[in-house]
Amino acid sequence: MRISVRVNGETHEADCWEGESLLFVLREKLGFPGSKNACEQGECGSCSVLLDGTLVCACLVLGAQADGRDVTTVEGLADGERLHRVQEAFVEAGAVQCGFCTPGLVVATVDLLGRTPQPSEDEIREALSGNLCRCTGYAKIFDAVRLAARA
Numbered sequence: 432m433r434i435s436v437r438v439n440g441e442t443h444e445a446d447c448w449e450g451e452s453l454l455f456v457l458r459e460k461l462g463f464p465g466s467k468n469a470c471e472q473g474e475c476g477s478c479s480v481l482l483d484g485t486l487v488c489a490c491l492v493l494g495a496q497a498d499g500r501d502v503t504t505v506e507g508l509a510d511g512e513r514l515h516r517v518q519e520a521f522v523e524a525g526a527v528q529c530g531f532c533t534p535g536l537v538v539a540t541v542d543l544l545g546r547t548p549q550p551s552e553d554e555i556r557e558a559l560s561g562n563l564c565r566c567t568g569y570a571k572i573f574d575a576v577r578l579a580a581r582a
C-alpha cells in the first residue's frame with residue numbers, strides 16, 4: 432500500500448507492506464535514521480517518536496497506521512543548526528556515551544517537559560522508565576532532564 436505521512440512538518444509518501452513497522456518505514460524508506468532499532472519489541476524505547484503528539488515506540492506502530500498522520504522524530508527537534516534545549520542539556524550534562532539510547536531519551540524528555548515543565552524526580556523516572564540505557568547508569572540522563580527543565 433502507499434502511505435502519506437507528515438514527518439517533521441513535511442509530507443512524505445512511501446510504498447509499504449502492511450506488516451512493516453513505522454520504524455522500518457522511517458529508517459529504511461524515508462531516510463530518517465535518527466530513531467534507533469535496538470529491540471523491535473517495545474522494550475527499549477530507542478525508537479521513540481511522537482505520533483500526532485503522543486509518545487510511541489515506532490517499532491510497535493505499523494507504517495500503515497501512520498498514514499495521514501503527523502510524526503516527529505529526533506531529526507525534527509533542532510531548529511536548523513540550533514539544537515533543541517533538551518539536546519543541548521544532554522550534551523552539557525554528559526548524558527551521552529554510545530548514544531544508541533539518546534534519540535529515544537531525548538524524544539521522551541521533550542514529551543515529558545511538554546506535559547510537565549517542572550517534573551518531580553518521580554515523574555522524571557516514571558516518564559523515562561521505558562527507555563533503556565546500557566552505558567550511563569542514568570544519573571547524567573536525569574541531570575540532563577533537570578537541566579532542560581531549568582533552561
Ligand code: FES
Pocket residue numbers: 467468469470471472473474475476477478479488489490491
Ligand atoms: S526498538 Fe522499539 S522499543 Fe526497542
Ligand code: FES
Pocket residue numbers: 526527528529530531532533563564565566567
Ligand atoms: S549511552 Fe549507550 S545505551 Fe545509553
